[in-house]
Amino acid sequence: MVGNKLIMVAASAITVDEAIAIRSLSLFIIFQI
Structure with missing residues (x-):
């Protein structure tokens, strides 16, 4: 889910x-992980 959020932010x-x-x-x- 975090990955999808990053992708959406990067796309925008x-x-x-x-x-x-x-x-x-x-x-x-x-x-960090």
């Missing part, structure tokens, strides 16, 4: 910078 990202930021945050969260 307006700029490339936002998409990169979301991706970095996702990787950070994954490595």
Whole structure:
């Protein structure tokens, strides 16, 4: 469910910078686990 939420947020990202930021945050969260 969390993955789907991240995908929806990434899909709604307006700029490339936002998409990169979301991706970095996702990787950070994954490595925290």
